[in-house]
Every structure is written in structure tokens, then in C-alpha cells.
Amino acid sequence: MSLLPKITPQILQQHLQDGTAILIDIREPAEYAREHIRGARLVPLAGIDAHDFDxxxxRIAVFTCRSGNRTALNAxxxxxxxxxxxxxxxGGLDAWKQAGLPVHFDARVPLDLQRQVQIGAGGLALLGAILAFLVHPAFILLSGFVGAGLLMAGLTGFCGMARLLALMPWNRKFLSGAAA
Incomplete structure (x- = not known):
């Protein structure tokens, strides 16, 4: 359970409209660039400093992320x-959107790297399982290789797939800081 009490999107919108609240998005810049609540101030969790808010x-501070989980864990x-x-x-940004409230969305900005890795690894693991079932049992090694890579990424903090994805043309200009 979070140490912070929760506020609904509708009540937050009222506070934002009357200027009594500040909305602080704690996600990373690439996540924020793709989609965020209009008027939210980006202050990534890794770089929050008490003096940022002097x-x-x-004002009432309301912290948000995509789903509310990251915020709750760091309350x-x-x-x-x-x-x-x-x-x-x-419910974070997801609940805000479900309530039909306005967001800024830029489809030109790629998904954040973590989600790209999840999609890539999940796709490769599923492909390995399907090929092992339909073509040859040795394809299960693909699923095992992906699983081992995820395990090593978790243990060491180094993710080879994320490094490769960062080099892809759709990510290059956004991860270099050229876009905001």
C-alpha cells in the first residue's frame, strides 16, 4: 500500500484548473515525450530534488506515472x-485517459526502450515456442536464450537487447536528446 493518499483524475482536474495543484510526472523523458497529461511537469524519479519545488x-502536489505503480512504490x-x-x-496516466481527460500525444516518439524490450523479448520467446511446436523441438532454444538474456539483464543491469534497440533508426534521434 502506498504512503500517499490517492486522488481521482476528476478531482485532480478541478485542482489543476483552479491552480491549487501541481502535477509532477516522475517518468523518464522519452516516456513523457510520447504522451503526458497536459500541464504536467516532468521531473524524472531518478533526478527529483527537494529544491525543484521551492x-x-x-500547492497540492500530485505525483503520477503511467499506471500509478511506480509512484506508489516510491511514495x-x-x-x-x-x-x-x-x-x-x-491509476496514473492510464486512468486519466480512461476518464476522457486531455493528454498530449506524439506518435512520432517511439515507445520507451523498456517496453520495446518487453515486446521484442516476448515476441522472440513466443516465436521460439511456436516454432518448437510446429517445426522442430530445437527452436525451444530461442525461448531459452531470450529467458537467459532477461535473467542476466536483471542480475547485472546490462541489457544487450536494449543496447541494440537504442541503435535502431527510430530511437536514435530521441535517445540522443535531439527531440523533446
Whole structure:
């Protein structure tokens, strides 16, 4: 359970409209560039500093991410930033969109690397299983190879697939900081 109380998208929208709240998106820049709640301030979780909010201490702080999970898991860190009142957007950006509220969306910005890795690894593992069933049992090695790669990425923090995906043309200009 989160240390931060939750606020609904509708109540947050009212606070944003009357200027009593600040919405802080804790995702990474590439995620934010693709899609975010209009008016949200990007302050990635890795770089949050208490002094980032000196001018907004009197406003209600609402933290968000895509689904609300990342925010809930880091509630203790976020509470330590010194706001008089702080909340977690219940359901994050996903709930905001489900409520039909406005977002900024740029389809030219690729999915974040983590999601690309999940799609690529999942696709390769599924392909290996299907080929092993339909063509030859040795194709199961493809699924095993992908699983071993994910295990090593988790243990070491190095993900070869993410490194390869970062070199792809659709990612190059966004990961180099050329786009914002």
C-alpha cells in the first residue's frame, strides 16, 4: 500500500484548473515525450530534488506515472520533498485517459526502450515456442536464450537487447536528446 493518499483524475482536474495543484510526472523523458497529461511537469524519479519545488510548496502536489505503480512504490521518496499536501494520481496516466481527460500525444516518439524490450523479448520467446511446436523441438532454444538474456539483464543491469534497440533508426534521434 502506498504512503500517499490517492486522488481521482476528476478531482485532480478541478485542482489543476483552479491552480491549487501541481502535477509532477516522475517518468523518464522519452516516456513523457510520447504522451503526458497536459500541464504536467516532468521531473524524472531518478533526478527529483527537494529544491525543484521551492516555489510550489504551498500547492497540492500530485505525483503520477503511467499506471500509478511506480509512484506508489516510491511514495516515501516523494513525501520527503516537503509538500504540505501530496497525493498519488489513482491509476496514473492510464486512468486519466480512461476518464476522457486531455493528454498530449506524439506518435512520432517511439515507445520507451523498456517496453520495446518487453515486446521484442516476448515476441522472440513466443516465436521460439511456436516454432518448437510446429517445426522442430530445437527452436525451444530461442525461448531459452531470450529467458537467459532477461535473467542476466536483471542480475547485472546490462541489457544487450536494449543496447541494440537504442541503435535502431527510430530511437536514435530521441535517445540522443535531439527531440523533446
Amino acid at each position: 516555489a510550489e510548496r504551498d 516515501g521518496r516523494l513525501l520527503a520533498k516537503g509538500f504540505r499536501e501530496a497525493y498519488l494520481l489513482d
